[in-house]
Amino acid sequence: xxxxxxxxxxxxxxxxxxxxxxxxxxxxxxxxxxxxxxxxxxxxxxxxxxxxxxxxxxxxxxxxxxxxxxxxxxxxxxxxxxxxxxxxxxxxxxxxxxxxxxxxxxxxxxxxxxxxxxxxxxxxxxxxxxxxxxxxxxxxxxxxxxxxxxxxxxxxxxxxxxxxxxxxxxxxxxxxxxxxxxxxxxxxxxxxxxxxxxxxxxxxxxxxxxxxxxxxxxxxxxxxxxxxxxxxxxxxxxxxxxxxxxxxxxxxxxxxxxxxxxxxxxxxxxxxxxxxxxxxxxxxxxxxxxxxxxxxxxxxxxxxxxxxxxxxxxxxxxxxxxxxxxxxxxxxxxxxxxxxxxxxxxxxxxxxxxxxxxxxxxxxxxxxxxxxxxxxxxxxxxxxxxxxxxxxxxxxxxxxxxxxxxxxxxxxxxxxxxxxxxxxxxxxxxxxxxxxxxxxxxxxxxxxxxxxxxxxxxxxxxxxxxxxxxxxxxxxxxxxxxxxxxxxxxxxxxxxxxxxxxxxxxxxxxxxxxxxxxxxxxxxxxxxxxxxxxxxxxxxxxxxxxxxxxxxxxxxxxxxxxxxxxxxxxxxxxxxxxxxxxxxxxxxxxxxxxxxxxxxxxxxxxxxxxxxxxxxxxxxxxxxxxxxxxxxxxxxxxxxxxxxxxxx
Numbered sequence: 001x002x003x004x005x006x007x008x009x010x011x012x013x014x015x016x017x018x019x020x021x022x023x024x025x026x027x028x029x030x031x032x033x034x035x036x037x038x039x040x041x042x043x044x045x046x047x048x049x050x051x052x053x054x055x056x057x058x059x060x061x062x063x064x065x066x067x068x069x070x071x072x073x074x075x076x077x078x079x080x081x082x083x084x085x086x087x088x089x090x091x092x093x094x095x096x097x098x099x100x101x102x103x104x105x106x107x108x109x110x111x112x113x114x115x116x117x118x119x120x121x122x123x124x125x126x127x128x129x130x131x132x133x134x135x136x137x138x139x140x141x142x143x144x145x146x147x148x149x150x151x152x153x154x155x156x157x158x159x160x161x162x163x164x165x166x167x168x169x170x171x172x173x174x175x176x177x178x179x180x181x182x183x184x185x186x187x188x189x190x191x192x193x194x195x196x197x198x199x200x201x202x203x204x205x206x207x208x209x210x211x212x213x214x215x216x217x218x219x220x221x222x223x224x225x226x227x228x229x230x231x232x233x234x235x236x237x238x239x240x241x242x243x244x245x246x247x248x249x250x251x252x253x254x255x256x257x258x259x260x261x262x263x264x265x266x267x268x269x270x271x272x273x274x275x276x277x278x279x280x281x282x283x284x285x286x287x288x289x290x291x292x293x294x295x296x297x298x299x300x301x302x303x304x305x306x307x308x309x310x311x312x313x314x315x316x317x318x319x320x321x322x323x324x325x326x327x328x329x330x331x332x333x334x335x336x337x338x339x340x341x342x343x344x345x346x347x348x349x350x351x352x353x354x355x356x357x358x359x360x361x362x363x364x365x366x367x368x369x370x371x372x373x374x375x376x377x378x379x380x381x382x383x384x385x386x387x388x389x390x391x392x393x394x395x396x397x398x399x400x401x402x403x404x405x406x407x408x409x410x411x412x413x414x415x416x417x418x419x420x421x422x423x424x425x426x427x428x429x430x431x432x433x434x435x436x437x438x439x440x441x442x443x444x445x446x447x448x449x450x451x452x453x454x455x456x457x458x459x460x461x462x463x464x465x466x467x468x469x470x471x472x473x474x475x476x477x478x479x480x481x482x483x484x485x486x487x488x489x490x491x492x493x494x495x496x497x498x499x500x501x502x503x504x505x506x507x508x509x510x511x512x513x514x515x516x517x518x519x520x521x522x523x524x525x526x527x528x529x530x531x532x533x534x535x536x537x538x539x540x541x542x543x544x545x546x547x548x549x550x551x552x553x554x555x556x557x558x559x560x561x562x563x564x565x566x567x568x569x570x571x572x573x574x575x576x577x578x579x580x581x582x583x584x585x586x587x588x589x590x591x592x593x594x595x596x597x598x599x600x601x602x603x604x605x606x607x608x609x610x611x612x613x614x615x616x617x618x619x620x621x622x623x624x625x626x627x628x629x630x631x632x633x634x635x636x637x638x639x640x641x642x643x644x645x646x647x648x
Contacts, residue, residue: 009057009066017061018043019546023053025069025521028488030076030495030510042517045545050512067541070554073525075491076511077241077518077544078460079498081409081447082312082354082388085235085243085273086260087251088453089228090219091127096571099129099457100579104137108149110575111141111157115150117569123154123170123216124571129457129578131160131416133474141165143198156213160417160455161323164200164209171196174215183208185321204326207249210454214250224259225268226566232270233562234577236550238460239520239539243271244409244449244502246312246354246388247278253292264305270549270560272518274308274502276354282316286341289314293349298384299503303516303545308502311354312388314342318366322358322389322413324420331362340369347373352384354409360394363387367400380405386501389413389451391421391433398435402442407501410434411451412463414479418472431480436467440489445500448493459578464490464526465535487527487534517546523553538580 009023018041027037027050034050041049041059049056060066096114101107107126114124132140146155146167154170166174176196182188186208189199200208219227235243247253254261263269277292279285289310298309313319317335320328346353357363366387373379386407387393391414393401401408414421414433422430432438439446448467452458462473467490470479485493499509508516521541524533541558542550551559565573 009053009060011060011062011064012058014058014061016043016048016059018048018056018059018064020517020543020548021056021060021064021066022069022074022519022521022541022543023056023066024071025074026071026525027074027511028076028491028527029512030492031512034512037511040511040517040519042543042546045517045547047511047513047515047517065548067548067555067558069521069541072540073522073527074511075239075520075522075526076495076509077516077520077542078239078494079242079244079447079509080235080240080449080452080458080460080494081244081498081501082246082411082449082451083243083458084248084251084451084453085231085245085271086228086257086275087248088458089231090224090256090259091227091453092231092234092577093223093227093565093567093570093572094123094216094219095125095127095453096575097129097577097579098126099459099577100134101130102134102136104132104135104139104141107135108141108145110571111146111155112149114571114574115153115155117574118153119569120153121217122569123156123173124150125155125213125216126157127213128158128454129452129459131473133416133419133472133476138474143167146198154216156216158209158213158454160325160420161206161209161321162202162325162420164212166198166200166212168198171198174212183211202321202323202326204321204323204329206321206323210249223566225263226563228259228263229268229270229562230565230572231577233550235458236270236542236544236559237538237552237577238458239522239542240271240458240460241518241520241542241544241549242498242508243273244308244447244498245273245275246451247276248312249278249280251278252280253277260305264302267304269304270544270547272304272508272516272544274306274504276309276311277307278311278313279315285313285315286338286345289342289345293345293351297349298351303507306502309352309354309384310342310346312356314346314353314355315339318362319356320358320362322391322417324417324424327424328359328361331365336365336369339366340372343369343373344378347378347381347383350381350383352380354386354388356389357387357393358389358391360390360392360397363390363393363397363401367397367404370404370406371400374404384501384503386445386447389434392425392429393434393439395435395438398438398442398444402444407445407447408439409447409449409501410436410439411449412456412466413451415462415466415471415473416456418476418478419474422476422478427478430478432483433479434483436479436483436485438483440485445497446493447497447501448490449498457578459535460494461537462535464494465531467493468534469531491526517543519543521555536580 020042023039038052039056041056154173155167157165178194185205187201279288318339450456496509499505520539523538540553541555
């Protein structure tokens with residue numbers, strides 16, 4: 001493809017002058033009509049030209065900003081089809097993120113430092129985006145470690161949908177005592193004395209975890225807007241320009257939607273949001289839906305903030321749990337009665353919906369309701385609908401979904417829970433969880449996302465790595481080659497498919513004239529980097545609606561200025577969000593660094609044992625001179641670990 005010298009790109013007087021031109025790029029357009037290009041022009045937030053330097057040169061005016069991509073890969077802006085972006089934004093600056101942290105040792109050091117910075121009355125909370133399997137130590141923190149790191153500040157550490165670890169101060173702040181009963185579907189672990197130990201278990205419902213987290217202080221006033229703007233900037237950091245908000249528990253309408261509404265009103269959103277409404281109160285779902293359908297309709301809004309339908313729950317009784325450390329829950333025998341009422345209301349009023357359904361057993365029961373309504377001519381009645389998650393969906397159910405005009409949105413929850421899934425269901429079941437190839441072969445629209453922020457990380461490149469490799473964050477390959485996808489397909493699931501799920505596929509998800517100017521210039525070429533390095537890609541330049549909303553590296557300073565993180569003691573103000581790591585495929589240095597950190601932890605463990613006279617060289621009990629020397633002693637022949645349980 002021919003180009004003209006940069007010197008030829010000079011401003012020309014024209015009524016068609018572009019606001020922004022990005023040139024010298026390896027553009028993957030996602031458009032079958034023109035899959036590759038080198039430059040594009042943007043005017044009024046919309047792409048006007050896609051081609052090469054010769055094509056965009058006539059559109060350079062005195063006010064045009066020209067950005068040189070320096071030969072980097074450019075892609076359409078990513079679209080997370082299942083992200084709890086509204087709830088995540090309201091809490092972002094309050095959370096200490098362990099996303100991408102390679103060792104528990106580092107995570108605990110961050111926690112200890114944050115506890116010292118956190119004012120009285122506030123909590124330190126580690127909520128989602130990590131798994132014990134990502135750590136070199138391959139384990140959770142203990143209650144004792146949390147107590148040592150934060151003796152007086154409440155600490156809440158959420159681990160997947162499975163458990164939470166609380167320090168002593170958090171147990172007290174949450175009000176848990178010997179007399180506190182276990183909630184339905186949850187367990188407060190107790191010691192020999194009957195007192196709560198600090199461990200909470202989802203058994204199988206995660207409600208105990210989320211209701212405990214809800215006891216922590218929340219942001220007020222302008223801090224909610226600042227938090228949301230910084231969260232959206234963090235998403236822009238990875239090339240995200242759109243997200244479909246899946247609502248979720250503890251996200252009430254309209255109260256918890258007010259922040260994004262206010263930002264949209266002022267033009268301060270940097271991620272386009274299509275949101276869903278989720279009935280929050282069991283027993284009140286039908287009344288809520290009936291009221292909502294009289295108030296708003298899907299599609300209401302604009303290109304930045306719009307209603308997309310109901311879900312991901314319509315009725316609480318119809319939702320299964322996704323805790324793979326526990327057996328599949330048995331749903332009530334008659335949930336279909338209320339569920340059918342909900343679907344009828346939506347179909348009669350032009351509302352689409354999305355449904356949380358982890359297991360095929362749930363999907364089959366839901367499909368029977370849809371087929372009953374279809375026989376009456378009431379389903380889908382021109383409305384968009386989809387299943388979320390669908391890890392164990394069967395071939396027969398996929399056929400039925402296709403026949404009813406449905407779609408799917410799958411997330412990389414098994415990046416973080418793959419090991420637990422294998423332990424419960426075996427490698428055979430994990431090989432096609434979820435069956436991506438079977439979905440795509442049926443012509444189904446399959447969007448991709450993360451389900452962040454309470455389990456998976458919001459980093460879309462971790463999800464894209466999982467789509468391509470089938471590997472967990474711990475490196476375990478769970479999904480068979482048959483149900484992995486190539487990189488181009490994975491990217492289409494994260495761009496064009498997401499746009500189709502909101503009915504915006506004519507204007508979003510590809511880079512062609514007439515489409516939204518949503519794009520990302522990447523730090524590494526997604527199509528060329530070694531597979532393990534996909535998870536380490538970031539954006540260097542993210543553009544949403546023609547606005548540069550994130551800029552790093554050579555482009556630092558081109559993006560919009562944000563207000564400082566508030567409150568000042570926020571973990572984000574100190575540590576940021578996702579903890580970037582070196583690409584694994586580059587060298588052995590990272591591996592050596594991880595080993596060194598684990599060795600250091602082992603030495604700390606040895607010193608702990610020496611202080612308790614559990615090693616032959618301890619000399620005296622903790623608190624004497626022998627203990628002091630043990631702290632500084634080097635491991636050797638005289639410091640072989642000793643346990644009296646194994647004495648001869």
